[in-house]
Amino acid sequence: MPILKDVFMSLSQNQLLNSAAKKYGLKMGAQSVVAGTNVAETIKSIKELNALGISATVDNLGEFVFEKEEAITAKNNIIEVIEGIHENGVDAHISLKATQLGLDIDYDFCYQNLKEIVAAASKYDMHINIDMEDYGHLQPSFDLMDELLKEYSNVGTVIQAYFYRATDDIEKYKNLRLRIVKGAYKEPVEYAYQTKEEIDANYIKLIEYHLLNGKFTSIATHDHNVINHVKQFVEENQIPREKYEFQMLYGFRKDMQVDLAKQGYNFCTYVPFGDDWYGYFMRRLAERPQNLNLVVKQVFTKRTNTAIGLAAGIFALGRLSAKTKKNK
Numbered sequence: 001m002p003i004l005k006d007v008f009m010s011l012s013q014n015q016l017l018n019s020a021a022k023k024y025g026l027k028m029g030a031q032s033v034v035a036g037t038n039v040a041e042t043i044k045s046i047k048e049l050n051a052l053g054i055s056a057t058v059d060n061l062g063e064f065v066f067e068k069e070e071a072i073t074a075k076n077n078i079i080e081v082i083e084g085i086h087e088n089g090v091d092a093h094i095s096l097k098a099t100q101l102g103l104d105i106d107y108d109f110c111y112q113n114l115k116e117i118v119a120a121a122s123k124y125d126m127h128i129n130i131d132m133e134d135y136g137h138l139q140p141s142f143d144l145m146d147e148l149l150k151e152y153s154n155v156g157t158v159i160q161a162y163f164y165r166a167t168d169d170i171e172k173y174k175n176l177r178l179r180i181v182k183g184a185y186k187e188p189v190e191y192a193y194q195t196k197e198e199i200d201a202n203y204i205k206l207i208e209y210h211l212l213n214g215k216f217t218s219i220a221t222h223d224h225n226v227i228n229h230v231k232q233f234v235e236e237n238q239i240p241r242e243k244y245e246f247q248m249l250y251g252f253r254k255d256m257q258v259d260l261a262k263q264g265y266n267f268c269t270y271v272p273f274g275d276d277w278y279g280y281f282m283r284r285l286a287e288r289p290q291n292l293n294l295v296v297k298q299v300f301t302k303r304t305n306t307a308i309g310l311a312a313g314i315f316a317l318g319r320l321s322a323k324t325k326k327n328k
């Protein structure tokens, strides 16, 4: 399984396949975990979630942004979603990534794009979550948030439990609304815990700390063991329900999402949309290769998927055999 994880992680970073995927639209099973390709489809999905008592955090998918034009398009799309959420009166806020808004192009340019988004959302008292990416973008993303917090209060971010520094970061940002996750990227041992046991232990420690000391905690996980632990912890420590929520990704453990909302917990679904779905989808496969069943089914039942499916498959097999040889 670890080899498969590595293969999907490197597939997620393949720009050629990423461009092909954009051209071909939602394929390979991605439509079950991506809410739509445009704002109208996304608002429709949010309305369906709201009807189940679930709020949404909306992410306009985008990776490998190295041209200013692409970053500006992303900014405009996000502002369009903010207006759409407001006009339709749906219960939703925004998640975004600094690289999509130009962090790899120019820090100040990225800051200006972010600032326009945060300003547009603050008119409606709407929260903006800065998602966290790989280690190389971690400190710059915190710096951008620090700048924004000088002027706006509707901003928060993510703490990734696999990083050793997460304990210091959560202490520093305890007065913010924070999403706490295990961490989705492959990180070296210099910065990050590597084993599931270590990551899970740190994850629980950080959640408990923020529930007791922090402003608002979004517990973002599909792990039922963590969710059950949190349910017991909040009960024992009398943490009011307004202080936390559970979050899961769109299309994952749908029954559990609905059940938690029915049990009266605040629940928020992460709703990704757009045509730039490829990297997001590959990271989800890296986390849970069982999701590969979805891909296989789609690739072999729909002929139009074959081009991307085949290319991804050949690339994956190449990587896999190279790794297996090396491991031997």
Ligand SMILES: Cc1cc2nc3c(=O)[nH]c(=O)nc-3n(C[C@H](O)[C@H](O)[C@H](O)COP(=O)(O)OP(=O)(O)OC[C@H]3O[C@@H](n4cnc5c(N)ncnc54)[C@H](O)[C@@H]3O)c2cc1C
Binding pocket: 130, 131, 132, 133, 158, 160, 181, 182, 183, 184, 185, 220, 221, 222, 223, 224, 247, 248, 249, 252, 253, 269, 270, 287, 288
């Ligand atoms: C809303 C949300 C936002 C996120 N934002 C970020 C971010 O900004 N930055 C970042 O680095 N990462 C982010 N992540 C990803 C996160 O870091 C993890 O990589 C991802 O959630 C996988 O870890 P897990 O806690 O869900 O459980 P895992 O450790 O993957 O799984 C634990 C156990 O839970 C069960 N399980 C898990 N998934 C399923 C399933 N689909 N069906 C049935 N059982 C299952 C299995 O028993 C599994 O062994 C986000 C995740 C969520 C849910």
